[in-house]
Structure formats: structure tokens, C-alpha cells
Amino acid sequence: MLTVHHGGIVRLSEDPTLPDTALPSFPFRYMFKDLQNNPQKNLLPELPKTVSDLQLIGREAMTDPGDTIKGIPVPAVHTFLAQFIDHDITLMDDTGAQISLTTPTVLSQKQIDKIVNARSPDLDLDNVYGPNIRKELDPPKGDDPRKMKIEKVEGTEFPKGVNEDGWHDFPRLDDGTPLIGDSRDAENLILAQLHIAFLRAHNAIVDERQCDFKEARKILTQHYQCIVLNDFLEQICDPCIVKRIIDEGPKFFPRPNESFYMPLEFSVAAYRFGHSKVRAAYGHFNSLQDNGGLGLLFGFTDQRLTANWVISWPSFLDTGNQERLPRRIDTTLSDRLLFLDEVLLDGHDIGVKNLAVRNLLRGYMLRMPTGQAVAEAMGIQPVTREEIKSVAMQIPVPPNKTQADYLEKTDFLDKTPLWFYILAEAAFGGGVRLGPVGSTIVAEVLIGVLRNSTDSILTDPGWKGPTLKRKTPDKFDIGDLLNFAGVL
Numbered sequence: 001m002l003t004v005h006h007g008g009i010v011r012l013s014e015d016p017t018l019p020d021t022a023l024p025s026f027p028f029r030y031m032f033k034d035l036q037n038n039p040q041k042n043l044l045p046e047l048p049k050t051v052s053d054l055q056l057i058g059r060e061a062m063t064d065p066g067d068t069i070k071g072i073p074v075p076a077v078h079t080f081l082a083q084f085i086d087h088d089i090t091l092m093d094d095t096g097a098q099i100s101l102t103t104p105t106v107l108s109q110k111q112i113d114k115i116v117n118a119r120s121p122d123l124d125l126d127n128v129y130g131p132n133i134r135k136e137l138d139p140p141k142g143d144d145p146r147k148m149k150i151e152k153v154e155g156t157e158f159p160k161g162v163n164e165d166g167w168h169d170f171p172r173l174d175d176g177t178p179l180i181g182d183s184r185d186a187e188n189l190i191l192a193q194l195h196i197a198f199l200r201a202h203n204a205i206v207d208e209r210q211c212d213f214k215e216a217r218k219i220l221t222q223h224y225q226c227i228v229l230n231d232f233l234e235q236i237c238d239p240c241i242v243k244r245i246i247d248e249g250p251k252f253f254p255r256p257n258e259s260f261y262m263p264l265e266f267s268v269a270a271y272r273f274g275h276s277k278v279r280a281a282y283g284h285f286n287s288l289q290d291n292g293g294l295g296l297l298f299g300f301t302d303q304r305l306t307a308n309w310v311i312s313w314p315s316f317l318d319t320g321n322q323e324r325l326p327r328r329i330d331t332t333l334s335d336r337l338l339f340l341d342e343v344l345l346d347g348h349d350i351g352v353k354n355l356a357v358r359n360l361l362r363g364y365m366l367r368m369p370t371g372q373a374v375a376e377a378m379g380i381q382p383v384t385r386e387e388i389k390s391v392a393m394q395i396p397v398p399p400n401k402t403q404a405d406y407l408e409k410t411d412f413l414d415k416t417p418l419w420f421y422i423l424a425e426a427a428f429g430g431g432v433r434l435g436p437v438g439s440t441i442v443a444e445v446l447i448g449v450l451r452n453s454t455d456s457i458l459t460d461p462g463w464k465g466p467t468l469k470r471k472t473p474d475k476f477d478i479g480d481l482l483n484f485a486g487v488l
Contacts, residue, residue, distance in 0.1 A: 026117040028092070031253050031263035031441065032377045035369040036109070042373035044364055044415060046106050053410040054364055054417065058357035061406035063397050064280070064335040071325025072432045076282070077316040077478055078235050079326050080191045082274040085228060087127040087182045089449055090267050091119040101352045104361045112366060117262045119182075123225050123446075123453045127182035128198050129217060139180050139199075140171055146213045147203045149179075150196065155307040159286035162310045163486050168196055169305040176303040186301045188294070190282065193311040193487075198224070200485040205468070218455050219468070223476050225450055225457045226466050231477035233446060236273070237439035242447075246458075250444040252378065260452055263445055265374065268366050269418040270441040272359055273434060276423055277326040280334040284323065286312035294336040313488045317479050328431030331403060331423045332395055359419050371421020371437060372414070380436045383425045385413040391427045 035042040044050050096114020097107055118133070120126055128148075130138045142149040152166035162168075170178035170186065178186045185195040198220065205216040233242050254260055282292035288308045315324045327334065337355040352358050375382035388407070395403035407413050412420065425435030434442060450456055457463045466476035468484050482488035 025093070026119075026121055027259070027261045028112075028115050028117055028264050028267065029261040031265045031445075032369060032374055035373050035377060036367060039367070042369045043367055044370065044417065045411075050364065051104050051361070053412065054360040055357055057406055057410065057412065057420070058360045059338075059354055061392075061395070061397060061403045062332050062338070062356040063395070063403075064338065065332055065395055068396065069328060069330070069394070071279075071322065072328045073319040074235050074326050074432065075317045075319060075478070076279075076321075076324045076326050077194070077313070077482075078232060079274060079277045080188075080194050080316075081227075081232055081478055082236070082271075083191055084127070084185065084194055085123075085232065085446075086271060087119070087184045088123060088125060089119055089121050090117055090262055091133075091182070091184075092116075092267065093118045099362065099365060101358055101361050101365075104365055106367060107365050109367075112264075115366075121260060121262050121449050121452070123221070123228060123450050124455075125181075125198065125217070125221050125224055127185055128180070128195065128202075130181035132179075132181055132183060134183075137173075137177065137179050137183060141213070142203070144206070146206045146211070146216065148199045150199050150203070151304075153305045153307045153310060157288070158307045159288045159310060159312050161312050161314065162286060162307075164307075165486070166307070167200065168193070168307075168310045168487070170196070172304060178301070187298060189297045189301055189309065190285070190311060190316075192301045197482050197485040197487050200487060201481055204484055204486065222455055222457050222460070222463060223466055223468055223481065225453065226476045227478050227481060228446060229450060229457070230475050233443055235433070237434050237443045238436065241436065241439040242443045245440075245443050245447050250448050252440070253444045253448050254452075263441070264366055265368065265418060266441055266445040268363050269368055270422050270434075270438050271445075272419055273329050273422060273426065273438060273442075275333055275337060275355060275359065276329050276331070278334055278337060279324075279327060280336045282324065284315070286310060294334075295341065311487075313482050317482075317488075328427065329423060329434065330395070330427035330431050331391060331420060360417055363417055363419050368418045371416045371418050371425065374418060374421075374441075375437050378437065378440060380440075383421065383428055383435070387428050388413055388416060388421075388424045391424045394427075 030036060093116050097111040132138050140149045141147060149171045150167045151169040151171050153169045158164045170180055172178050180186060180195060186192050202216050202220050205211065205219050253263060280294065282297065283290055285292045315321045318324065333356050340353045340355055372382040389404050392404035392407050393402050397403055397406065416424065422434065422438040425437055426433065429435045433439065451458045465474060468476060468480065470476045470480040479488065
């Protein structure tokens with residue numbers, strides 16, 4: 001059967017109902033491929049000790065510090081917007097490699113070359129508009145062919161501040177399965193409601209402009225690209241690095257005269273920074289709900305939504321709401337992600353329930369270079385072992401140790417797994433944004449993808465700036481989209 005599990009990996013060939021041409025196939029490649037030529041210097045050693053050390057760090061050392069570290073003043077919606085963007089541009093099909101975290105061994109280059117991206121690397125909202133992996137789950141249009149179909153929620157007990165028009169649910173099959181462009185957008189309630197906002201925004205554009213479906217999609221897509229470029233990237237990356245890449249172009253991605261690809265360093269390491277920002281719970285996500293634990297939020301979307309579960313968005317935009325603030329970017333994950341259940345794992349490698357272990361092992365198996373090697377390839381002064389250690393010393397590990405005590409038992413202070421390095425680099429800088437290596441990889445890839453996208457606002461001569469209603473004349477952010485969609 002088809003499996004899509006945490007981390008966005010799919011095995012298409014395991015579903016006999018899917019033809020080989022069900023989705024487009026794009027390559028994954030290394031952003032710093034020359035580092036693969038000297039694995040002894042640039043990669044983690046292929047040793048049983050490396051595997052056991054990665055398991056040790058992920059299982060024992062990346063523990064949740066709870067309330068000892070305050071959240072960061074960034075809108076909480078960006079945690080889920082990051083996931084939404086990821087679903088638009090990547091879906092790893094590892095059929096040819098058959099990655100198994102229960103028996104972690106480094107893959108050959110031949111195996112890695114068989115891993116493909118089953119999503120177009122294009123900021124085109126195909127997670128909203130389709131196609132779905134299963135064609136029968138493609139999103140339908142409404143009674144008006146210019147619009148996307150949306151369903152009303154059940155019941156009439158709406159939370160305070162929520163639009164009571166009722167149009168807050170996906171179209172669904174009788175068993176509750178949503179009919180949407182990418183089924184992963186239904187994996188948690190907050191992400192699902194963000195997806196609904198995009199559907200509503202499309203229909204609002206049709207009503208306002210009286211345009212056809214194609215034009216409405218183009219308008220929404222370009223405003224979404226505007227959000228990615230001018231709102232999302234500036235919230236998660238060093239703004240100076242973002243500005244330099246926009247003004248001067250990327251240095252490392254894509255390389256001249258190469259076909260477009262998705263970098264493994266981005267998908268397997270850098271863009272997984274968001275895992276550290278996820279809270280264990282999002283209680284009071286509306287005026288009627290106290291319980292907002294991840295287990296509940298991830299287990300509630302394969303059924304018809306009721307009115308009292310609709311998200312109230314203001315607190316997800318309020319950077320003064322201490323209960324809602326994202327965790328800082330650092331070398332810890334919330335407890336809920338360190339003890340995943342089968343609902344979150346979707347049945348794949350269920351023996352490895354710790355997301356930190358899963359990320360570390362996957363990076364090792366896919367031959368991720370160390371953080372130090374990538375920094376040197378970029379011409380950036382690497383974070384030193386003492387700086388990494390200083391970050392780790394802030395992380396208590398009960399009963400009387402710190403994360404640094406565990407790192408000292410490994411070689412990872414000098415040869416740091418890329419995902420862990422990017423988290424430590426960000427934490428050393430305060431944890432509000434990614435550091436130099438993380439910012440460069442994420443910004444170069446997203447700006448490169450944007451420049452390569454259909455109707456790109458960076459290359460379309462017809463794009464003169466945002467035209468939908470907004471708070472700031474020259475900027476359109478995620479709050480503006482939620483407001484335009486009528487959910488804020």
C-alpha cells in the first residue's frame with residue numbers, strides 16, 4: 001500500500017493502483033557534490049559507532065527543556081507555513097533506495113540516484129491544486145467551474161472570532177478522506193486549516209476580479225510567492241543573506257548549465273530546522289478548545305470537521321502570545337516528537353519513534369556532509385567545537401547532565417551532522433533565525449525555486465507587486481492572505 005510518513009517520503013511502487021506516470025519525477029542531487037569525493041574528510045565515518053552515537057544523541061541528548069527556554073517572537077503560523085511550502089515543492093520517493101531506519105547503512109551513490117522528487121520543484125501551489133498521488137483524490141472544482149470546492153463544517157457552535165459562514169472544511173469522500181492536491185496537508189488540524197484559507201482565497205479572487213480559474217490561480221500563486229520571499233524567508237533566515245541572494249543571485253544553487261534539481265542538503269538537513277520550533281501543544285487554538293496536544297491535532301483530520309474545531313488565527317499571528325510562540329531553533333525537540341506514535345509515523349519504520357534519531361540516521365544514510373565541511377565549502381567560518389559545546393551546555397538532560405556531556409562521548413563536536421550543526425549554529429546566534437550556513441542553503445534553494453517557478457514574480461515582466469488587499473502597500477504577508485480569505 002501507499003505510505004507517506006513523517007519527513008515526506010513516499011513509495012509509489014508499493015501501491016499497485018498507481019501507474020508509473022502518476023506524478024512527475026524530478027531529481028535529488030547534492031548542492032555540494034564535490035564534498036562527496038573525499039568522504040573521509042567531509043562525511044561522517046561509516047562505522048557502527050557512528051550509528052550508535054547518532055542514536056545516543058537523538059534519543060538521550062536532544063531532550064525537551066520545557067519552559068526553561070522562552071519562545072521566540074515569530075508568528076506561530078510560520079511553523080505550519082514552512083510545512084505547507086515543503087509539501088508544495090518536495091515529496092521524496094525512495095522506492096529505488098528503500099531507506100530503512102531500522103537497519104541504517106550508508107547508501108551507495110547508485111541507490112541515492114534512484115531517489116526522486118514526486119513534486120514539481122515549483123512554487124505553484126500544486127499541493128492545493130493537484131495532482132494528488134491518487135488521482136481519485138484530486139481536488140474538485142465547485143459548482144462554479146472558476147472556483148475550488150469547499151465544504152461546510154458540521155454544527156453551528158462556532159468559536160469567538162471565527163467566520164460563521166461555515167466554509168471551513170475539505171471536500172471529502174464518505175469515509176472522511178479529503179479531496180485535496182496533497183494528502184499531507186491534512187496531517188494536522190492547523191495545517192489543514194491553512195490549506196482551507198488558500199482554497200477560500202482562490203474563490204475570493206474569483207468573486208472580486210470576476211476572472212476565470214486560470215487567472216485566479218495565477219494571482220493567488222504570485223501572492224503566495226510574495227509571502228515566501230518577503231515574509232517567510234525574512235522571518236527564518238538572516239535578512240542580509242536573503243537580500244544578497246536576491247540582489248546578486250545564488251552562489252551555490254543551481255549551478256550553471258545544470259538541470260534543475262532539489263538539493264539533498266536542503267531536504268534532508270537544512271529545511272528540517274522547523275522540527276525544533278514545534279510546540280508540544282497548541283492549547284486554546286480557539287475559544288472553545290483547551291486541549292491542543294499534537295496527538296489530537298494530528299489525529300483529527302480524516303473526518304468531517306465540526307464548527308467548534310475551526311482554528312482561530314489571531315493568536316497564531318500574535319507575537320506577544322507566550323502560550324503560542326514557537327520554540328527557538330536549537331538542538332532540542334519537544335517531547336511529543338521524541339515519542340512518535342503510529343498516527344504520526346504512518347506505519348513506516350515504526351520501531352524508530354524518535355524524530356531526532358530518524359533525522360540523524362537519514363542524514364547519515366544519505367551521505368550528508370558535516371556542517372563544518374559545508375561551511376568551509378561556502379567560505380564561511382565554521383561554528384567552533386567550543387561554540388557548539390556552549391549551546392549544548394544550555395540543554396539540561398535529567399537528572400544532572402547536559403547535552404554537552406553526551407556530545408563529549410562522540411566525535412560530533414568536530415565533525416557535526418549537518419542537521420544538528422544547522423540547529424546549533426542557529427542556537428548560538430540566539431535561535432530566532434537560522435545562522436549563516438542554514439540561511440544560505442534555505443534562502444538559495446527557495447529563491448532558486450521561486451526564480452525557476454511558473455509565473456515567477458522574479459521573472460514575470462507583468463508582475464508589478466501585490467494587488468490584493470493588504471496592511472502594507474508594498475508587502476503581502478500570511479496575515480494578509482488569512483484576512484483576504486475571510487478567516488481572520
